[in-house]
Amino acid sequence: MAILVTGATANIGRMVVDHLLGMGAHEIRALTNNPRKAALPAGVEVAEGYLRRVETLPAAFEGVESVYLAPTPDTVVEVLKLARDAGVRHVVDLSGEPEGWWGDVTRAVEASGLPWTHLWPADFMENSTMWAEQIRRTGAVREPYPDTASAPIAMDDIARVAATALLGDGHVGKAYSLGGPEKLTRTELVRQLGVALGREIPFLHVSPEETVEALTPTMGDTAAWYVDTVLRGFTENPVLPTGSVEEITGRPGTTFAEWAAAHTADFA
Known part of the structure; x- marks a missing residue:
């Protein structure tokens, strides 16, 4: 079958x-x-x-x-x-x-x-590529909530969990909350991205309206929704690391530093 x-x-x-x-x-x-x-x-x-x-x-x-x-x-x-x-x-x-x-x-x-x-899943590490255009153009990232935190997860880890659940026993009837291995603030995500790229990327604390303006060239009409719903949601309901990727697959989840080092071309 x-x-x-x-x-x-x-x-x-x-x-x-x-x-x-x-x-x-x-x-x-x-x-x-x-x-x-x-x-x-x-x-x-x-x-x-x-x-x-x-x-x-x-x-x-x-x-x-x-x-x-x-x-x-x-x-x-x-x-x-x-x-x-x-x-x-x-x-x-x-x-x-x-x-x-x-x-x-x-x-x-x-x-x-x-x-x-x-x-x-929690927010995807790949979502950070929405910063790529403004990093290339201005060298900085603009967002309204520098200290809001989440536990982003790599898409590849989600896929690995999916394949494990499709092939293995004991997964029926389970709801897996999939977070990454670390709780990271928005400023820490930008800092680690800068380390991977070999240069400092300033995090500029700006208003939600300015953030929408900065993201619109990449995200279009979804920029306002992302700022008002997703980023505000992280502030009100922070996502914590779950350890679920390792528990389900037997392999540790990807760290953001590892992901950033493997995806520098996305920001070049």
């Missing part, structure tokens, strides 16, 4: 495919909207389809036992019905706490009647 990885050419989904292969999985099917550009590894079956075009999915679910489900709240109920009708026995979903941003996905998965494993 196959494992279906949805969003297989998106960041986390692609990493899930790689980790499944590295763990010796066979019969991996990768769902992608553009098979001709997917460039997936040999031995991976490519299925054309998209979670937001439900009519493209029935064939992708045929013969599938387990699914990595990328979050698409607008179609998740229909997608899960197709999965259930096809005989899927386990869904590992990227989602969030029921009352949070991706809570619709969590509630839909549980309502579907399918056995599930929830992955509830």
Whole structure:
């Protein structure tokens, strides 16, 4: 029986495919909207389809036992019905706490009647690339909450947990809060990024409005939402390290310093 990885050419989904292969999985099917550009590894079956075009999915679910489900709240109920009708026995979903941003996905998965494993990640280390444009242009980072802290996690660690849950026993019915190994303030994140880049990057304490202006060239209309919802949320409800990546996979989670050292090209 196959494992279906949805969003297989998106960041986390692609990493899930790689980790499944590295763990010796066979019969991996990768769902992608553009098979001709997917460039997936040999031995991976490519299925054309998209979670937001439900009519493209029935064939992708045929013969599938387990699914990595990328979050698409607008179609998740229909997608899960197709999965259930096809005989899927386990869904590992990227989602969030029921009352949070991706809570619709969590509630839909549980309502579907399918056995599930929830992955509830903290903010991604990759989100720091939103600073890249202003670092290149001005050499500094502008934000309103210098002391607010979180425990960011690398996308690759989320993917490794997903692959472990898809292949291993004992994960059904578990909701995993996935934080990185360290609690870091925004100023510390910028400092460590500067160390990786070999130069000091000043953190400029500015108003929320100025932060939106600085982020808009990169984030567009989502900049205001990010500042008002995500950054303010870190201030009101800081995310703490969980140790869950190591507990689930047997390997320590990636530190931000390690991630930054491996991604300097993203900021060059």
